[in-house]
Amino acid sequence: MQSEPRDWLTSARVYFSAPVMTLLFLGFSAGLPYLLVFSTLTAWLEDSGVDVAAIGFFSWVGMLYSVKLFWAPIVDRVRLPLLGRLLGQRRSWMLLGQLLIAAGLFALSGLDPAGHLPAVAMFALLTAFGAATQDIVIDAYRIETGEPDIQAAMASTYIIGYRIGIVMAGAGALYIADAASWSLAYLSMAALVGVGMLTVLIRPEPPRRQSVNRVLYSARVRQFLTKSRQRPHWQRRSGAWLMAAVVCPIGDFFQRYGKLALALLLFIGIYRISDIAMAAMANPLYLSLGFTKSDIASVTKVFGVLMTIGGGLLGGLLVVRYGLGKMLVVGALGVALTNLLFALLALSGDELWLLIVAITGDNLANGLASTVFIAFLSSLTSRAYTATQYALFSSLMTLPGKFIGGFSGIVVADFGYASFFVVSALLGVPAVALALWLRRRLAALDTDAIASEKNELEGRSPG
DSSP states (O other): OOOOOOOHHHHHGGGGSHHHHHHHHHHHHHHHHHHHTTHHHHHHHHHTTOOHHHHHHGGGGGHHHHTGGGTHHHHHHOOOTTHHHHHOHHHHHHHHHHHHHHHHHHHHHTOOTTTOHHHHHHHHHHHHHHHHHHHHHHHHHHHHHSOGGGHHHHHHHHHHHHHHHHHIIIIIHHHHHHHTOHHHHHHHHHHHTHHHHHHHHHSOOOOOOOOGGGGGGSHHHHHHHHHTTTSOHHHHHHHHHHIIIIIHHHHHHHHHHTTHHHHHHHHHHHTTHHHHHHGGGHHHHHHHHTOOHHHHIIIIIIIHHHHHHHHHHHHHHHHHHHOHHHHHHHHHHHHHHHHHHHHHHHHHOSOHHHHHHHHHHHHHHHHHHHHHHHHHHHHHOOGGGHHHHHHHHHHHHHHHHHHHHTTHHHHHHHHOHHHHHHHHHHTTHHHHHHHHHHHTTHHHHHHHHHHHHHHHHHHHSOO
16 A cells, blocks of 8 residues: 655654664764774774784784674574573674674773784774674664665665764774874774664664564475475474575576676676775875874865765766666776876875875775665665675675785785785776676666566465
8 A cells, every 4th residue: 555645844754763863873883893993903003013014914804794694694593691681682682792892992992013913903803793793783673673664764874873983983083093092092982882882772672573484485495395304393494594595595696697697796706806905005005105193084084985975976876877887887997097096196205185186086986886886786686585695795795805905915015005006906907897798788687687586586475
């Protein structure tokens, strides 16, 4: 049944409802730890005199965000012994993740990286694990808390809160470090985790539907259950869950795209490899050139975030105007070419205007490419397996770049910053070439995907 149209005032009031406002604070809690285990941490390491080759390997800490799928089923189904009874499934896991984040940041605040590098790595991993766990739960919490008609508003406030958290962990931490010390900066960030904790304690546990029976609608799962009738109940239950969670989504993707599926997976893995691989060396470059932490915070974290948002808005408009295929090529080309601006910056020295130019070009290109690529990944995702397939795609998108980024410090140590950023630009060439190749096939892919998805959904309908 179609609901009555709402007037503008009634529509605007949704942003002041409790579920929507909750996501503003949870978004802040999700955005806060990300830079503290990535670019802000590498700036601290560079400022403490840590060898640049060792700094590069710290980009691997961020890989925990890319492999969170491995423990997401545990977070989704296992009830915590004590907190689970007190707070419920979602809030207990969310609070546990926040406690791990706060503990990791607090421990980091008391360390000197130059003399305790292994301990810094250990607590950075703890912080990243807690943050990735929190992300898993917040995604589920958002979907289960709000009705379908307010999901867009909840996503909007989440993104705003996330960006505020990013600015605080980037510019805020750098300002505090410049005015006082890195120790106080990380201690302050640990205290700010309390925003998310307080939100969890105030807001109620969302109603949760039992999802176990939903897997029975899949033909593959029904076939497995039929053939395994003689097995113990726990084996059939575990096998059905594994079949629905892993086999069905992957099988659906390869069934819809056939031989082209491997090319698509390769494209997903390399599209953002150029900018992700170079990110670990950005802050060390700025500091090595003599820029102050306040200058870096103002230009890269505040102005840069605005440029990223602008690039995202521009990307959305250009996709509507020129189509997804053309903009995939433009996005890949822009990400690769703007890395050359950092090579020029490395050769020119501490020219503030050139830093502004480099950040403008890089963040506009990254914002545009991110928006275009999210639209592309969404077009590949079957509605029958939306969450699982999109999570797999997004993990594959970041994992190769973060792995290669671990060796970035070695390249800088052996060949210098300018050569490194030229190499990182060249890493984007295969993505541009593959985007040109796939551009002609996007229309056919969309047609085939819609037909296949319709057949799959009809096959899954209970009769």
